[in-house]
Amino acid sequence: METPGNEKFRDSIGTINEEGKRAWVFPKKPFGRFYDYRKYVSYFLLAFLFSAPFIKINGNQFLMFNILERRFNIFGFPFWPQDFHLFVISMIIGVVFITLFTVVFGRLFCGWICPQTIFMEMVFRRIEYWIEGDRGKQIRLSKQPWTAEKIRKKSLKLIVFLFISFLIANIFLAYLIGSDKLIQYIIDGPSAHLNTLVSLVIFTGVFYFIFAWFREQVCVIACPYGRLQGVLLDTKSIVVAYDHKRGEGEKGRKKFRKNEDRSALGHGDCIDCLQCVHVCPTGIDIRNGTQLECVNCTACIDECDTIMEKVNLPKGLIRYASEENIEKKTKFKLTARVKGYIAVLVILIGVLIGMLFLRNDVEARVLRLPGQLYEHKEGNIISNVFTYKLVNKTTQDINDVSIKLMSHDGTVKLVSTHDTFIVPAQGLAEGTLFIEIDNSKLSGDRNTIKIGIYANDKLIETTSANFLGPRSYN
Numbered sequence: 001m002e003t004p005g006n007e008k009f010r011d012s013i014g015t016i017n018e019e020g021k022r023a024w025v026f027p028k029k030p031f032g033r034f035y036d037y038r039k040y041v042s043y044f045l046l047a048f049l050f051s052a053p054f055i056k057i058n059g060n061q062f063l064m065f066n067i068l069e070r071r072f073n074i075f076g077f078p079f080w081p082q083d084f085h086l087f088v089i090s091m092i093i094g095v096v097f098i099t100l101f102t103v104v105f106g107r108l109f110c111g112w113i114c115p116q117t118i119f120m121e122m123v124f125r126r127i128e129y130w131i132e133g134d135r136g137k138q139i140r141l142s143k144q145p146w147t148a149e150k151i152r153k154k155s156l157k158l159i160v161f162l163f164i165s166f167l168i169a170n171i172f173l174a175y176l177i178g179s180d181k182l183i184q185y186i187i188d189g190p191s192a193h194l195n196t197l198v199s200l201v202i203f204t205g206v207f208y209f210i211f212a213w214f215r216e217q218v219c220v221i222a223c224p225y226g227r228l229q230g231v232l233l234d235t236k237s238i239v240v241a242y243d244h245k246r247g248e249g250e251k252g253r254k255k256f257r258k259n260e261d262r263s264a265l266g267h268g269d270c271i272d273c274l275q276c277v278h279v280c281p282t283g284i285d286i287r288n289g290t291q292l293e294c295v296n297c298t299a300c301i302d303e304c305d306t307i308m309e310k311v312n313l314p315k316g317l318i319r320y321a322s323e324e325n326i327e328k329k330t331k332f333k334l335t336a337r338v339k340g341y342i343a344v345l346v347i348l349i350g351v352l353i354g355m356l357f358l359r360n361d362v363e364a365r366v367l368r369l370p371g372q373l374y375e376h377k378e379g380n381i382i383s384n385v386f387t388y389k390l391v392n393k394t395t396q397d398i399n400d401v402s403i404k405l406m407s408h409d410g411t412v413k414l415v416s417t418h419d420t421f422i423v424p425a426q427g428l429a430e431g432t433l434f435i436e437i438d439n440s441k442l443s444g445d446r447n448t449i450k451i452g453i454y455a456n457d458k459l460i461e462t463t464s465a466n467f468l469g470p471r472s473y474n
Helices: 033-054 081-105 108-112 115-132 135-143 148-177 179-188 194-214 217-222 225-232 244-248 299-310 323-328 336-358
Strands: 063-066 071-074 077-079 239-242 318-321 362-368 375-377 381-392 398-405 410-414 421-423 428-438 446-455 458-468
Touching (some): 033 063, 033 108, 033 115, 063 148, 077 081, 081 108, 081 225, 081 336, 108 225, 115 148, 115 194, 115 217, 194 217, 244 323, 299 318, 362 446, 362 458, 381 398, 381 421, 398 410
Antiparallel strands (some): 063 071, 239 318, 362 381, 375 381, 381 428, 410 428, 446 458
């Protein structure tokens, strides 16, 4: 580990050189057990990402985030603007979960689950290795003049990257507008939906810019999550860490020499091969300790373990460990802070589950028409005019819908030719109605009335409204 007086690496980020210009990172292709595990996780998440918009549960798209129409589907549950409180609680649960995960496991989310890392390291970077070769070949190709070989490889990479970016843009659009609408747009052809085509081109350009040029700088510069580590991590957090006690020894690291007794000379197990630096996708030296650029991708663990095997030294010089584990050999324990996060998370999940069970398939709202007072009719009848709006959150039409008064004896008259109507699937029905109540049944000038929504004479939802009447002077 670097001494306190030699921490120049903290003066700038790993992707900027001493002149303040972009330091292009050419990471070595990783190998090892953690990399294999990450591939399995990444391929599963990629399959999920590309298939989720086309999976339907009870007719609802599995995941959809239609911001323009304010309609969201999460795990097959439809969320409308009326369910915004549920959506907010879900987002809070996500934030608390990521916070808890970070406190315990550091930036593990970034290295294993984050879409940016998965696409960058498991898709675009692997294509780059296939076209341009490993680290050394990429560096030589970058430095050489524009020969036919360089033009061919760069052009091929450009075409493949653009194609994948366009594919990602289409999937992204399926999450926004729905897969059915996207498929219909494709069938109709691009000329029939020029606005959508322009959006696709813009999204394609954004994804290409991110994965072909901006790359790891998304994690280092743009993403605020790395900077949260300074607030969330403590000495008990498990991160990708270099065991400086073992690696440095008493006299520091030293190049490997065959048949040399390093422990007798006072040197640690680190042979200063720099392979952990060369394999890092953000270009840092993990031996300097925890840094905001580190995404916990484990590439340095695999590379260091490979080197340790070759020089007949124990693996684990770089491993998942906490600072206390390295310094004091203590095992991980749940702290009061972690227990607090767990308690908050459990409570929020319980509240969300309870609200989901109480949530109805139909949302009803009946409001008195603004600016209208009551009307006094024959027979001492008081009439108020209301507007109604019924939202159907299901994928089936609700037929034979009627509105009835539940709290008072009175009548409900719809401003339509029929007493019943249909609420379309994933749509809404709205209109105007009159409610008439005998004045003797009212108490004062303002009354709260309970209204029932029925389908086929079965109560499906209730709501309330204010009913105005004459002021009594008793």
